Amino acid sequence: MRLSRKAALILRAGVGxxxxxxxxxxxxxxxxxxxxSSILKWPPPGLTLDxxxxxxxxxxxxxxxxxxxxxxxxATAIALALGTxxxxxxxxxxxxxxxxxxxxxxxxxxxxxxxxxxxxxxxFTQVLGIDLGFFTVIVGHATFCIVVVYNxxxxxxxxxxxxxxxxxxxxxxxxxxxxxxVTLPNLRSALGAGALLAFGLSFDEIIVTTFTIGAxxxxxxxxxxxxxxxxxxxxxxNAVAVLVVLISILPVYLAHRLTREExxxxxxxxxxxxxxxxxxx
Amino acid sequence: MGPxxxxxxxxxxxxxxxxxxxxxxxxxxxxxGPLGWLAIGYLGSLAILLIAAFWSVDPLSGEVVQGFxxxxxxxLFDEPVYRSIVGRTVxxxxxxxLTDALLAFPIAFYMAKLASRRGKALLLVAVLVPLWxxxxxxxxxxxxxxxxxxxxxxxxxxxxxHGPGYGNVAVWLVMSYLWLPYMVxxxxxxxxxxxxxxISASEDLGAAPFTTFRRVILPLSFPAVVAGSIFTFxxxxxxxxxxxxxxxxxxxxxxxxxNISNNLPLASALALVPIVVMVAYLLxxxxxxxxxxx
Amino acid sequence: xxxxxxPARTAWLVIAGLLALMLLLAGCGGGGSSSGGEELAELGxxxxxxxxxxxxxxxxPEWVKPFEAKTGCKVNDKVAxxxxxxxxxxxxxxxxxxxxxxxxxxRLVDGGDVSPVNVSLVPNYKTVFSDLKDQPYxxxxxxxxxxxxxxxxxxxxxxxxxxxxxPTSWDVxxxxxxxxxxKGKISAYDDPIYIADAAVYLKTHQPELGIEDPYExxxxxxxxxxxxxKEQRPYVGEYWSDAAKQISAFxxxxxxxxxxWQYQYFALQEEGEPVAASPASQGFLPKEGATGWSDTxxxxxxxxxxxCMYMWMNWIIEPQVNAEVAEYFxxxxxxxxxxxxxxxxDFCAKYHAEEPAFWKRVYYWETPLADCGNGSxxxxxxxxxVQAWTSIKG
Numbered sequence: 001m002r003l004s005r006k007a008a009l010i011l012r013a014g015v016g017x018x019x020x021x022x023x024x025x026x027x028x029x030x031x032x033x034x035x036x037s038s039i040l041k042w043p044p045p046g047l048t049l050d051x052x053x054x055x056x057x058x059x060x061x062x063x064x065x066x067x068x069x070x071x072x073x074x075a076t077a078i079a080l081a082l083g084t085x086x087x088x089x090x091x092x093x094x095x096x097x098x099x100x101x102x103x104x105x106x107x108x109x110x111x112x113x114x115x116x117x118x119x120x121x122x123x124f125t126q127v128l129g130i131d132l133g134f135f136t137v138i139v140g141h142a143t144f145c146i147v148v149v150y151n152x153x154x155x156x157x158x159x160x161x162x163x164x165x166x167x168x169x170x171x172x173x174x175x176x177x178x179x180x181x182v183t184l185p186n187l188r189s190a191l192g193a194g195a196l197l198a199f200g201l202s203f204d205e206i207i208v209t210t211f212t213i214g215a216x217x218x219x220x221x222x223x224x225x226x227x228x229x230x231x232x233x234x235x236x237x238n239a240v241a242v243l244v245v246l247i248s249i250l251p252v253y254l255a256h257r258l259t260r261e262e263x264x265x266x267x268x269x270x271x272x273x274x275x276x277x278x279x280x281x
Numbered sequence: 282m283g284p285x286x287x288x289x290x291x292x293x294x295x296x297x298x299x300x301x302x303x304x305x306x307x308x309x310x311x312x313x314g315p316l317g318w319l320a321i322g323y324l325g326s327l328a329i330l331l332i333a334a335f336w337s338v339d340p341l342s343g344e345v346v347q348g349f350x351x352x353x354x355x356x357l358f359d360e361p362v363y364r365s366i367v368g369r370t371v372x373x374x375x376x377x378x379l380t381d382a383l384l385a386f387p388i389a390f391y392m393a394k395l396a397s398r399r400g401k402a403l404l405l406v407a408v409l410v411p412l413w414x415x416x417x418x419x420x421x422x423x424x425x426x427x428x429x430x431x432x433x434x435x436x437x438x439x440x441x442x443h444g445p446g447y448g449n450v451a452v453w454l455v456m457s458y459l460w461l462p463y464m465v466x467x468x469x470x471x472x473x474x475x476x477x478x479x480i481s482a483s484e485d486l487g488a489a490p491f492t493t494f495r496r497v498i499l500p501l502s503f504p505a506v507v508a509g510s511i512f513t514f515x516x517x518x519x520x521x522x523x524x525x526x527x528x529x530x531x532x533x534x535x536x537x538x539x540n541i542s543n544n545l546p547l548a549s550a551l552a553l554v555p556i557v558v559m560v561a562y563l564l565x566x567x568x569x570x571x572x573x574x575x
Numbered sequence: 576x577x578x579x580x581x582p583a584r585t586a587w588l589v590i591a592g593l594l595a596l597m598l599l600l601a602g603c604g605g606g607g608s609s610s611g612g613e614e615l616a617e618l619g620x621x622x623x624x625x626x627x628x629x630x631x632x633x634x635x636p637e638w639v640k641p642f643e644a645k646t647g648c649k650v651n652d653k654v655a656x657x658x659x660x661x662x663x664x665x666x667x668x669x670x671x672x673x674x675x676x677x678x679x680x681x682r683l684v685d686g687g688d689v690s691p692v693n694v695s696l697v698p699n700y701k702t703v704f705s706d707l708k709d710q711p712y713x714x715x716x717x718x719x720x721x722x723x724x725x726x727x728x729x730x731x732x733x734x735x736x737x738x739x740x741x742p743t744s745w746d747v748x749x750x751x752x753x754x755x756x757x758k759g760k761i762s763a764y765d766d767p768i769y770i771a772d773a774a775v776y777l778k779t780h781q782p783e784l785g786i787e788d789p790y791e792x793x794x795x796x797x798x799x800x801x802x803x804x805k806e807q808r809p810y811v812g813e814y815w816s817d818a819a820k821q822i823s824a825f826x827x828x829x830x831x832x833x834x835x836w837q838y839q840y841f842a843l844q845e846e847g848e849p850v851a852a853s854p855a856s857q858g859f860l861p862k863e864g865a866t867g868w869s870d871t872x873x874x875x876x877x878x879x880x881x882x883c884m885y886m887w888m889n890w891i892i893e894p895q896v897n898a899e900v901a902e903y904f905x906x907x908x909x910x911x912x913x914x915x916x917x918x919x920x921d922f923c924a925k926y927h928a929e930e931p932a933f934w935k936r937v938y939y940w941e942t943p944l945a946d947c948g949n950g951s952x953x954x955x956x957x958x959x960x961v962q963a964w965t966s967i968k969g
Binding site for chain 1: 293294296297298300301304305307308311312314315316318319320322323324325326327329330384385386387388390391395402405406407408409410411412413414415416417418419421422423425426430431432435458461462490491511512515518519520521522533534537538541548552555556559562563567572
């Protein structure tokens with residue numbers, strides 16, 4: 001696309017402003033992680049690496065981190081299964097109420113977290129009489145993660161011509177074989193992107209988690225919330241946050257490389273795959 | 282057909298053959314899981330919660346009385362404070378959406394149409410990575426930046442100005458900040474889908490770049506903007522943590538939170554408001570094409 | 576493409592039917608109020624864990640670690656900022672016990688969320704101060720519902736560098752003319768119970784209203800208190816419920832005067848911040864008196880670890896422990912024998928632990944009820960307080 005010099009300049013400035021807006025607060029946050037005083041004053045009086053050491057030693061933080069990883073993994077797995085099933089049904093069949101499914105799937109993420117959290121908590125404790133704990137947290141997370149997988153897979157399924165599947169059937173493969181050898185390989189990158197975003201959503205979720213978690217468990221956001229204002233813990237929290245961001249850069253980049261489609265016109269579309277995860281079905 | 286197929290002869294073949302030729306059963310089996318979970322589990326939970334909106338609370342004992350009553354809904358309409366709280370929440374949600382759309386568009390556009398393959402990848406990672414830093418820590422970081430003698434005051438002081446401090450402006454700033462990536466990604470996806478050939482055609486027909494933008498790109502990317510706005514709007518509408526940390530003002534989420542334990546019917550009635558707003562929003566978004574892929 | 580399926584319609588109807596059934600069940604059956612439990616008859620072995628809800632500074636490693644070592648009960652503590660939060664958490668049935676103030680105890684008992692305490696299983700209870708036993712906020716239907724933890728008054732704290740001269744009255748925060756001087760720097764407690772603070776102020780400054788008990792207010796008295804707080808609203812910089820959040824607000828200058836607890840005051844002093852409060856020798860009371868709290872450990876009716884909970888309740892009023900607890904937070908201990916164990920020799924005297932007369936000027940947090948206690952039922956109940964608070968904050 002051709003742009004005038006002026007227009008290109010304005011565009012670049014716009015990108016710069018946007019990126020600065022995104023990163024300056026993160027840099028401030030990172031700076032506080034090195035703050036030698038535990039009270040948040042600006043400018044910070046000195047720099048130290050102590051807090052990172054404390055963060056790595058803090059057993060509560062470690063446990064919370066692991067709990068978050070486990071919960072995220074299971075919730076993502078459930079979301080992958082349910083989201084794929086739903087998108088297969090909607091993309092490949094016609095039936096009464098097909099449009100409603102898209103609507104239903106987006107509800108948990110479109111409605112306020114507090115509504116979802118209180119509703120689920122209420123049902124668990126009052127109607128079903130079960131204890132809040134790891135399981136209930138996963139249920140909550142999986143519920144709003146379904147949509148990101150669903151969006152991605154249904155977008156891909158719609159672009160995927162059914163002729164491949166029909167050819168496979170004509171050649172004698174039954175439904176499961178067709179799915180496993182024809183459909184699934186083509187869905188792989190969509191599933192990967194969906195899984196990545198679903199995991200990210202679950203990992204950072206606080207509101208629904210607050211209402212569905214039991215007394216003895218902690219996910220990382222819950223741990224952060226608990227320590228957010230404790231004077232001596234605050235810099236540790238900042239350090240933990242910085243560490244998490246750093247740890248996540250590699251998987252995000254790798255996932256992006258792996259899910260980029262090989263060859264074909266789609267290759268030029270680079271990261272459209274992840275982008276579609278947040279688009280609406 | 283490779284050797285792998287022979288392994289699947291037993292159970293999976295029999296199951297699959299059962300489903301072959303029975304498309305309705307296929308649909309049923311596919312949907313049983315997701316629908317069971319969502320329709321019955323989630324919607325059911327919502328319905329149970331919202332039914333309480335039509336109950337009331339006994340003034341003497343504070344117990345929930347399960348008879349049908351519209352009094353909580355009436356309170357929402359009659360008491361001015363609830364109207365102003367809802368108004369404030371919706372207004373800021375709209376403002377945040379607008380701000381994010383304006384901030385996100387240049388980034389998304391650059392990523393989709395002008396960046397090299399490498400640049401695209403870098404920008405994408407750059408936009409995605411902040412999603413992984415904790416929401417709470419980001420809000421806290423803003424809280425300290427906004428505090429008196431914080432970063433913002435420190436930067437503006439030489440000019441004789443000072444920052445907005447805590448309040449509605451702070452909430453607007455922080456929310457716009459938090460949800461920006463959720464707006465960038467769908468717009469990027471939408472712009473990617475616009476074939477470059479259309480843009481070239483417009484240019485070949487003699488349109489100035491701005492005209493092409495206004496009459497070709499903008500209308501085609503509008504559904505994607507609407508799709509992104511669903512997230513920014515709904516996330517702002519329901520948040521109670523950010524308003525609590527960077528302002529003294531109450532948003533819908535705060536009042537729901539404060540009333541859950543002693544007046545569940547009122548809290549449920551309040552919860553109806555964002556639900557109704559979001560359902561309406563989703564219906565409008567669908568009309569505007571946000572739910573479709575080209 | 577496959578043919579459209581009519582059975583799909585049936586499937587949707589089935590789903591709708593199941594939903595309706597769920598609603599019916601929830602409406603008729605559930606709806607949550609659990610019946611209060613029985614008191615424990617006999618103390619058994621520890622269950623290995625106890626889940627507590629407490630105020631900030633009440634459950635600290637200093638006395639938790641020895642408890643865990645001695646009983647094998649691992650302590651999980653959730654800090655709550657307001658009584659409302661505590662009630663909400665207790666309702667979930669996930670916790671064993673809570674350090675409840677008077678504006679939570681009645682609601683917990685009414686809601687069936689707590690059980691009476693069998694005080695014969697708590698040996699240290701015998702030597703608790705007698706003016707903490709059989710009180711309306713911890714005894715219901717003649718049965719004791721909890722073990723006292725300690726008591727204190729809410730504090731008026733100010734930044735001694737910014738606020739001069741040193742205030743002796745709440746008017747620095749509640750008289751609009753004086754409060755205007757500190758506009759945007761005032762820190763008030765974020766809970767409907769704060770209305771009682773306005774009532775305490777009006778008891779002295781508008782005696783014609785005839786306020787006796789700041790928690791039992793008729794409509795006229797109530798409206799006056801609410802009006803006062805609405806006038807204060809523009810000058811308030813922050814409504815706090817998280818103790819540590821207030822600490823950081825005072826430390827970075829966002830707040831310079833406000834109502835607080837001893838926990839924050841001592842924490843800030845330790846950090847070297849220039850904070851001051853009316854001296855401890857006056858029990859931290861400005862001249863009008865103050866609201867305060869007398870906290871009670873209560874046991875959940877759905878406690879999964881009742882034995883550990885009883886052990887905790889006995890531990891917290893162990894003389895040595897209660898002395899540590901009181902000195903850490905800065906409150907008057909509940910245990911008489913604790914006064915012999917305090918590090919500071921005249922701690923109990925300073926905090927008026929043994930002076931029932933002093934506590935007459937401290938209005939412990941209580942649950943506002945419609946029953947005024949003098950025969951009439953026209954007082955404002957807690958729901959009205961909550962709704963008024965919403966409209967005060969706006």
